[in-house]
Amino acid sequence: MIAIIFGVSGAGKTTVGKLLARKLGWRFLEADDFHPAANVEKMRSGHPLTDEDRWPWLERLREQIKRSLAAEENAVLVCSALKRKYRDCLRVNSDVKFVFLRGDYELIAEQLRHRRGHFMNPDLLRSQFADLEEPEPDEGVLIIELGRTPKELVEEIKTKLDAKLQAAHCVMFASMKAAASDDGIVRELMPDIDRTLLRENLKLTFEQRARKHLRVLQMVEELRRAGKKLRQKSDGR
């Protein structure tokens, strides 16, 4: 699983993300480390990034997520992911879970004022809030309200992620159980399948197969129309 902690700059993504990764024993990934040098320089000089700047960065992140998932490596990734389209880009599959650190402007500005050693200019916070598209219900994002200690936030995230993991395992277990019982039925049905029809189809091109199917559909429609007419006739009697 990849847990993506997102929110505006100053929300505490890195602190929370590192703590969470340590607690879960997962790899920690910092999205800022994937920025091309030009983007870092632009942010340092106080200029907000444009979408054009962000796409190559998001692509790099997406590739990293795919690599981690392919290697069955769990990781916590911290990333601003302010807009829905950025999150959609990173949502490689259902093994990617998003965690949104939510706080209002005053709270984040206060946190940011106490921060050192970060290249984000605090003046950019306003533009971050302007860009922020809060997650919509269909995104399935875990929403964590700020205003508590990082340790408390991590506890809540861990509990909620565990619940999601457990639910996913239940679904997987149920479908495996169903699949195992269905497999026996499938094997029983296989000898009854008319292989001659399939062999005839395999002699055709892809296009011929599609056209043959269309003719069958048209015939089904014709039969349906005839049936309807017959019913109307008998109803009228």
Added chain:
Amino acid sequence: MAVDLAQIIPPLVRAKVDFILIGGMAAILHGSARVTFDVDVVYSRTQGNIDRLAEVLAPYKPYLRGAPSDLPFTWDAKTIRNGLDFTLTTTLGDIDFLGEVAGGGMYNDLLRHCVDIEAFGVRFKCLDLPTLIRIKETAGRRKDVEAIAELRVLLEEIEKKQA
């Protein structure tokens, strides 16, 4: 309305929409003898692709299948971005556009399980037969049991033919 792949696929390809044909119609192209009434497609969720999909399908009056006719539904890039899976009725027939498929993932996950098909004057991607079977098995729907049996027999026949 009998759905005709020859009417649906070429406009999508010409508009450069990234999609993969899956489901019953994909099975038909592989040689299945079962009848299916709609087209299932997995589409790429990139910004550009969503824009292209919104534009190319709009003339065919897409509407949510089975939804009340007074439901405010607009087929545009914003709607696609805000949703994921769309079961549509169009003037070309019933088409399902899926952002993700259980047991298969999203467009990019499925790409390595595709075959290129040349038909209707265009080339497009279709899910391969072993993956079609796997997805149906993962879905675990009782109604698919007979279809899975047929697809497994079909796979045996293809392998026999190739041998």
